[in-house]
Amino acid sequence: MTSASSNKDREALIDAVLDHVSQLKAGEVATYGEIGAAVGCGPRQVGRIMREYGSETPWWRVVRADGTSAVADKARPHWRADGLPLKENGVDLKKLTL
Secondary structure, three states: OOHHHHHHHHHHHHHHHHHHHHOOOOOOOEEHHHHHHHHOOOHHHHHHHHHHHHHHOOHHHEEOOOOEOOOHHHHHHHHHHHOOOEEOOEEOHHHHOO
């Protein structure tokens, strides 16, 4: 794979992740793993992309598999505004899926 095609593939992956996150509506969340499965990469890649490029998306709607977030303090007001069921340090995914 050439560097140009590698960069093109990376840009396509970044676009796919950001597009997927941008489509999440209020009251919806997705885990890093769910997004990765949808776009064809691993959850860590999703996390890296979100950290570097995700500030213009509804980033608070992306959580870890257990519903927590490393930035829960910053995300909590957004979660409340979205009407999401909360637990101590994240979104209560069990209540969300009921």
